[in-house]
Amino acid sequence: MPFAGKAAVLGLRSLIAAFVVTAIATAAPTVSAQKIAMSVDASKAGPKIDRNLFGQFAEHLGHGIYEGIWVGPDSKIPNTRGIRNDVVAALRAIKVPNVRWPGGCFADEYHWRKGVGSQRAVTLNPNWGGVIEPNTFGTNEYMDFLDQIGSEAYVSVNVGSGTPQEASEWLEYLTAAQPTTLARERAANGHPSPYKIGYLGIGNESWDCGGNMTPDYYLSQMKIYSRFVRNFNPAQQEKNQMLKIAVGPGGGEARWTDWTEEIMKAYQHHTWSWDINGLSMHSYTVVKWPPSFASVGFGENEYSQILKSTLEMEDLVSKHSAIMDKYDPQKKVALVVDEWGGWYAPLPGSNPGFLVQQNSLRDAVLAALNLNIFARHADRVRMANIAQMINVLQAMILTDQEKMVMTPTYYVYKLYVPFQDATFVPVTFDAGTYSHGDVNLPRVDAIAAKDSAGKLWLAITNVDPNQPAEIEIGVTGVAAKSAKGQTLTAPKVDSVNSFDAPNTVAPKAFSAQAQGGKLALKLDPKSVTVVAVEQ
């Protein structure tokens, strides 16, 4: 249960955060051919980059679950107990650490009993297009899916229209080992042994779609759920305890900082009878609501504006981390960014309630920049869930009936697998500036980490869509001779993978040598590159 570990506070994060802010603020014109000098100090160890930073979110929304995951056992699409095999294989390859389910806004209207047993209730999904919810993908199917992809459960319980009793019975159904009526029902539904539930979300956006609650009202509800929604699994009593995540902020304005203050102030004085281990934060890259930027068929204007907007994540994380530090200096409570990603206009012709969008090279760059921000804050940010896994918003995978394609964002997650549970290593550099119109962005971004075998990994993003980036990297603590890995780029900022052309944006082999004791890398414009340093 990596999320539980208290990260050491080494002062590195604040140093690097300060640097990044400086880099972002630098507006001086940059000579395109100017080399960028980086220093990586592999002798210094920062916090662990929790593997849960690479978590996913799968809501009952559009084709996220139905068709995306669930096709049913009788489908002609190859499946295992109704779960499509192609999607499982693709997700296994990116080592998904956890999947948040069943929502989102859907969670606060979800009644778990309708999704278990042989007779499923047919209901509606009023949040997302008002379509029929067949409840054929329910608790046991979700757990089977997790088992098939090798991931952990992050269950969001219904605080909006549900009751503490309903949620506590759900957890009893899932986790009781003794032969209670609910445990026997679970066994009759095919799973005699208790399930492991790693993470419990207590509500979703309770300040908005989850019930429009004031912080005070939510707090009183959250304490009750924290107290009574128990995990009975004997294997989760001492070690591997279920971690509870409270609803946190949805932005940086006073309304949200007040929310964080109120929850964390209460946490500071919490008694034995309630506890939380995480505070959720939601932040989409949208520029302005309602989402109007196109997900494909755009140019450099939209590329640079979206990336400028996405980098606001740094300030948001810093702001809420600073509040949390006041009440929880030991960083026991993780900041859990469990909804983030690019949110664009729905694809023309799609149901607007299904949040269907394409996924371009821009999204790959966007994903890398955000993952880097989370990694730099790894002492406090110990879980993040991109929205959403399949066919919805910034997805890993798109499907159309039997067809499936991996998106540019998927490939970033694949490139970043070595960073899961690796130890953060500080990188210092002057990013220079990429300018377009009145938008100024750091030209490059980078993180480094050591994996459990001691191998040093670098992830470097060249934000500039026009110029290659020549980088010289001095490495301390490792005798770097060469670097090998993969790079992801494509002809255009809005290049996408389609069912007909699935490899337009796909990683290619990349290598670099040391010259004069320094690694010399030449990165393509608008690219994400991950390399292992060879000694």
Ligand code: AHR
């Ligand atoms: O991800 C789509 C929606 O965005 C989620 O259901 C909700 O939590 C958020 O507002």
